[in-house]
Amino acid sequence: MRSPVSRPERLAAYFVLLVLIVLAALILVPRWRATEAESFWDFLSMPAFVLHVIADDAVDLAQGDKVLMKGIQVGEISGIDFSETQKVIISCSIYRRYTARIPWDSKFFLVPAPIVGRGKIEIQPGTGSALGADTKVPGLRYTSFTDRVDGVLQQAAELLVQMRGILEQAGASLAGISQRVVEMERTLASLQKILDQVTEGRGALGQIVFRDDLYSRIESLVERLESAARGFETLREPVTDFGERLPSLTRTAAEAAEKLNRTLDDLERGMKHFPDAASSLAASLVEGRKVLESLKRNFLIRGNLPRDLEPETMAPASRRESLSLEMVR
Numbered sequence: 596m597r598s599p600v601s602r603p604e605r606l607a608a609y610f611v612l613l614v615l616i617v618l619a620a621l622i623l624v625p626r627w628r629a630t631e632a633e634s635f636w637d638f639l640s641m642p643a644f645v646l647h648v649i650a651d652d653a654v655d656l657a658q659g660d661k662v663l664m665k666g667i668q669v670g671e672i673s674g675i676d677f678s679e680t681q682k683v684i685i686s687c688s689i690y691r692r693y694t695a696r697i698p699w700d701s702k703f704f705l706v707p708a709p710i711v712g713r714g715k716i717e718i719q720p721g722t723g724s725a726l727g728a729d730t731k732v733p734g735l736r737y738t739s740f741t742d743r744v745d746g747v748l749q750q751a752a753e754l755l756v757q758m759r760g761i762l763e764q765a766g767a768s769l770a771g772i773s774q775r776v777v778e779m780e781r782t783l784a785s786l787q788k789i790l791d792q793v794t795e796g797r798g799a800l801g802q803i804v805f806r807d808d809l810y811s812r813i814e815s816l817v818e819r820l821e822s823a824a825r826g827f828e829t830l831r832e833p834v835t836d837f838g839e840r841l842p843s844l845t846r847t848a849a850e851a852a853e854k855l856n857r858t859l860d861d862l863e864r865g866m867k868h869f870p871d872a873a874s875s876l877a878a879s880l881v882e883g884r885k886v887l888e889s890l891k892r893n894f895l896i897r898g899n900l901p902r903d904l905e906p907e908t909m910a911p912a913s914r915r916e917s918l919s920l921e922m923v924r
Contacts, residue, residue: 644670644689644694645673645688645728646670646729646732647687647730647732648716648732648733648734649678649684649685649733650685650736651683652683653683653705654707654736655707656705656708656715657672657675657714658673659671660713660714660715661716662715663717664693664701664720665720669689669697670687670689671688672687672688673686683734685716687716697720697726698720698721698723698726699721699723699725699726699730700721700723701732702735703716703718703719703732703735704716704734707737
């Protein structure tokens with residue numbers, strides 16, 4: 596047999612049931628009021644209106660996070676999963692009373708959770724017609740203040756790296772400039788030494804500045820140059836005259852050269868007949884030698900004749916005539 600339920604147990608059961616009813620009312624009644632259902636039973640039997648937001652990253656969103664439009668909650672996140680293309684699908688259950696108020700060209704921003712609180716989806720409404728159920732829309736990452744700070748910090752870090760490189764280059768440039776300054780100081784010291792020597796009259800420059808004989812030599816050199824310039828000025832007229840006569844002299848030289856060429860041609864033709872003349876001259880010399888031998892035998896055999904007299908003067912007139920005839924032959 597069943598044991599009877601005591602009164603305290605019955606009261607505890609009634610209390611638990613009452614608590615469950617209150618919790619259900621606290622959860623379901625606000626949702627029912629946010630819809631267009633006429634009764635609570637219509638709300639319970641109403642199908643959910645779901646939008647699917649496709650994004651690259653869920654930005655730490657979780658199921659149950661709010662879906663807001665202009666600061667009003669129009670739904671909540673009902674599920675998060677991966678797509679076949681490794682995208683993130685965020686399913687959003689939109690309250691029935693707001694389904695006709697979300698245009699198709701609206702933008703869906705995924706807002707990460709702040710330091711304290713939860714993330715959300717912020718809808719920026721467009722101007723088109725209303726979206727339908729099970730529509731897939733692209734999700735955009737919302738640039739929060741922390742994201743902006745992170746971006747600014749990252750840009751600052753990059754800027755610091757660039758500044759470091761610039762400072763290193765500036766350090767190298769300053770080292771080069773300091774070295775050049777040292778070299779300029781050395782150069783200035785050398786110039787100061789030269790100026791001191793010039794001021795004291797030492798060195799070549801000092802002698803030029805303080806010695807009068809150098810100035811006199813320079814003046815004499817200048818006078819000589821002026822005299823030479825005057826001499827060149829006097830030669831200018833003869834040179835000009837010679838330049839004017841040079842064309843006629845050139846023509847005369849050309850004519851003389853032509854005459855000389857003709858003379859050389861005549862000489863060349865005469866040299867071609869020179870062997871015949873030389874043979875005739877040799878034959879004449881042989882005949883002359885014979886005549887001389889004959890004279891020696893006929894006129895120089897007398898011992899009382901002087902050796903230094905010419906044979907022609909010692910011979911009689913008839914003999915000279917015969918000798919002349921013989922020489923002619």
